[in-house]
Amino acid sequence: MRSIVLLFIVFLFPGLSGHAQTRHNRGLEKFIRERASPFLKGILDNPDTYRYQLIYTRIDRNRANQPRFRSQYLRVDANEYFNPASMVKLPVAILALEKLSPLKKYGINRNSTMLTDSSCCRQTQVLADTSAADGKPSIAHYIKKIFIVSDNDAYNRLYEFVGQETINRRLQEMGYRHSRITRRFVPMNEEENRHTNAIRFLDAEGKLIFHQPAAYNPKPFDFSKKILIGNVHYDRNDSLIHRPMDFTTHNNMPLDHLRQILQSVLFPNSVASDKRFRIDEDDREFLRSCMQQLPSESSSPVYDTTEFFNSYTKFFFFRDGKQPIPASIRSYNKSGWSYGFLTEVAYIVDKEKGVEFILSGVIYVNSDGVLNDDKYEYEGVGYRYFREIGEMVYQYESGRKRKSRDFRIFALN
Incomplete structure (x- = not known):
């Protein structure tokens, strides 16, 4: 209980640190380090090697079911390139x-x-x-x-x-x-x-x-x-x-841009009007449906679930070890992997527990420094990083007191 109260205080008074371009909340780093395994601490201690960035967006709803979003940042810098x-x-x-x-x-x-x-x-x-x-x-x-x-x-x-x-x-x-x-x-x-x-x-x-x-x-x-x-x-x-x-002419999308784009589709009223896409509610609902659909649930196209298992694109929580996804949990997400970079933005919701939050992260896992050789540490390092962060935040969110756990996730957004 003490740690939950402490984190609540930290979220109210986040304390940004770092140089001008970097958004970094000391409170979020403290929260993660207190719960991190030795493996995860090894990543946190080597930012130049792993080039990790993380955004944890907490969602609080009032009694009228209206959500409020507050994001915390770990080494988030639009000027630090990662291949999207x-x-x-x-x-x-x-x-x-x-x-x-x-x-x-x-x-x-x-x-x-x-x-x-x-x-x-x-x-x-x-x-x-x-x-x-x-x-x-x-x-x-x-x-x-x-x-x-x-x-x-x-x-x-x-x-x-x-x-x-x-x-x-x-x-x-x-x-x-x-x-x-x-x-x-x-x-x-x-x-x-x-x-x-x-x-x-x-x-x-x-x-x-x-x-x-x-x-x-x-x-x-x-x-x-x-x-x-x-x-x-x-x-x-x-x-x-x-x-x-040389990635000078390659695609580029900073992590916080990706988070805002995901949030704008799922919860358009939570972002400024100029950041909303010009799509109607029917198309928006179609996007939401596609974002959370699993390969085993698709009838057109049909996928070989041996190759495309249900957690194939679900990095937070599930991709590491091909974890089964409980029926009550849905991840509305997009993930990407290339050149040793793993990236995901995901709105994760457990409808049974009334839990919801957004996680956005990137990590670079290429210990030999060789690019384009398809020899990256996705397995064992990258996916494990996403799993441990996802489990950590989910456990915290599951124990956090809310005004209401009986919510309709896209109502009054």
């Missing part, structure tokens, strides 16, 4: 629904057949065909694949539809000035990624109802800050290059 990997799929999936909204007047909806032409980049047409092999190609189908198993081809198709210019213009308009999405997940250079292919939408009879022409993004990016990671790396030809890997 599949995390960029989160805003692109939402922006696809946003861009679809004005097209509904043509009779198009998220389930309409969407075909990607090869008008600029022949390679992407091949990927479009394979991505749709397990179901009708549509925005809804691609979004489901993005959230259930983090499918790369599905992301590429939505990148084509939204377009590089629109993606980045909207991120800037919404205040995510440190974020940029510059590339698909296929081997292309910066100039090729500026081009996007033509898109066709078909009706139920296969007739063309809308054609979107190929596009090109002429807007420049600010690549003035050099970003180098690691000691050596393998290039696309599997040649060992004896210098750090």
Whole structure:
């Protein structure tokens, strides 16, 4: 009880520390260290090695069920680069629904057949065909694949539809000035990624109802800050290059931007109006459903749950050791992994216990300093880090006194 009271005081008087760019609450660090295993303390003691960042967002509801959000930070710095990997799929999936909204007047909806032409980049047409092999190609189908198993081809198709210019213009308009999405997940250079292919939408009879022409993004990016990671790396030809890997032109999304994007979809009224996506409640509910759906629950597409087990994309709590997920707990999340970086933002709720909170985290697990060799410590270090943090916060939240534990999670948001 004493520790719970102490943490409550810390949350009221958080005490930020660190240099100007870093958001770091000493109280959160104290809370974690008091409960950390020797393994976790070893990570906390080596920030330069593990490059970890963590945001713990506590949610309190009043008696009218209205939520209030308060975030605490551990080494969160928008200027400390990590490769976001599949995390960029989160805003692109939402922006696809946003861009679809004005097209509904043509009779198009998220389930309409969407075909990607090869008008600029022949390679992407091949990927479009394979991505749709397990179901009708549509925005809804691609979004489901993005959230259930983090499918790369599905992301590429939505990148084509939204377009590089629109993606980045909207991120800037919404205040995510440190974020940029510059590339698909296929081997292309910066100039090729500026081009996007033509898109066709078909009706139920296969007739063309809308054609979107190929596009090109002429807007420049600010690549003035050099970003180098690691000691050596393998290039696309599997040649060992004896210098750090250059991420200067890669995708970039700071952790707090990702947290805000997740929160804005789940609880739009909790963020400023300029940070809300222009989607209706039906599309928002569809996104929520996809975010928490497990591979075993999906009927289209159907997944081999030996490969895509239920905790495949659920890092906090469950991915380490392929932990079973209790029926009462749902994780509305997006995760990503690449180049030794593991990242996740997750709204976790236990409906039986009335527990809810948001966790956002990143860690770098690449002890040999070699990039692009697929030899990272995801197992044993990365996933264990997420599990221990998730379990720690869940245990605290389960014992914390609330005004009400009988809540409707997205009501009055």
